[in-house]
Amino acid sequence: MVTIASFSPEVLSQACELLSSGDVVAIPTETVYGLAADATNDKAVAKIYAIKQRPEFNPLIIHCHSAQQAKSYVQFDKRAEKLADAFWPGPITFVLKRYPDSAISFLASSGLETLAVRIPAHPVAQALIKAYSKPLAAPSANLSQTISPTSAIDVQASLGNRVPLIIDGGQTRVGVESTIIDLTEAIPHILRPGGISVEQIQAVIGTVDLSRRAGIKAPGMMARHYAPSVPMRLNAAAPLKGELFLGFGSMDCDYNLSPSGNLEEAAANLFRMMRLMDRQNIAGIAVAPIPKHGLGLAINDRLMRAATRE
Structure with missing residues (x-):
């Protein structure tokens, strides 16, 4: 209560x-x-x-x-x-x-x-x-x-x-x-x-910029987002040569967002683990599928943004 x-x-x-x-x-x-x-x-x-x-x-x-x-x-x-x-x-x-x-x-x-x-x-x-x-x-x-x-x-x-x-x-x-x-x-x-x-x-x-810019999001931040310096491949079943594997649930991987498949734990670990993987000499990051419900929607949204090469 x-x-x-x-x-x-x-x-x-x-x-x-x-x-x-x-x-x-x-x-x-x-x-x-x-x-x-x-x-x-x-x-x-x-x-x-x-x-x-x-x-x-x-x-x-x-x-x-x-x-x-x-x-x-x-x-x-x-x-x-x-x-x-x-x-x-x-x-x-x-x-x-x-x-x-x-x-x-x-x-x-x-x-x-x-x-x-x-x-x-x-x-x-x-x-x-x-x-x-x-x-x-x-x-x-x-x-x-x-x-x-x-x-x-x-x-x-x-x-x-x-x-x-x-x-x-x-x-x-x-x-x-x-x-x-x-x-x-x-x-x-x-x-x-x-x-x-x-x-x-x-x-x-003095002067401030009042222009409205594309992609501004609540609570008012511009739609900049963290992306690793190496390519990210989403919904991967296994890593390719030179990739580190970011897992979810019970599986063999280099880093695991949540071995028990808990989306709240995965969200808590997401940015920390991406940064840990990005610091290593690798060809890319492969990411296991994340369920698309509850906090999984936000995790997938952020992964897609991070995987976009601008």
Whole structure:
């Protein structure tokens, strides 16, 4: 059964225990309610996708308690510093380059070398992230392609018993998602309008790119995707000479996404194993068939993107 509870020291402790065990907690922010999990835990991040029933692995926004914490995982420039000083905590998300040794799950960033980070301006979210001491991946706490929740009751109506704990922080203040700005380009690019207006941003850092680009995906990221440096061959029964074999289920292979055939485990291992295989001197990567249901839909979507040679 799902528990809806007002914030208290006891609820804070319960939330931290759930996060430590790899589970999820629905939390209030100033924008919408978020489905939070430990952003450094692949399996916990996979659970987010499973609960939301997302058909593809789009990047998730990483929530930190301070700019100082965010700087441990992503590389700030002067524009990020100015925007953080002006609007954090608040409803704006920065897309920045991740450090090579960043502990954030590659599943949370869809395998990309960038991360989307923000500092929520809500006392409950702030207290939880500080108490847990690790960043939280937290997309909106609703089923994919449904209306974003602005109250604890909204979360319960959408997710039901899929979430063990919903922390009730009342109605959200902003009610729309955060603005997302890509700061990895020479001219900052607004990927998604949101709680901080374009005019407010321009007043701080000047010109921004407002153009809509093909393939932009929720929560506002461009459709860039991680692809290995060697060819990938999907739905393979066996490897060819020079290939490494990425398996699923009980089989002989070099790496196995899930020997037991568990799609949630496979999702958690996907980007890590692709990167491990890509670092070796090989002709290519052969991938065993993955079931096309549940999280298998998202795994197959990401594999097809990775296999596309642009």
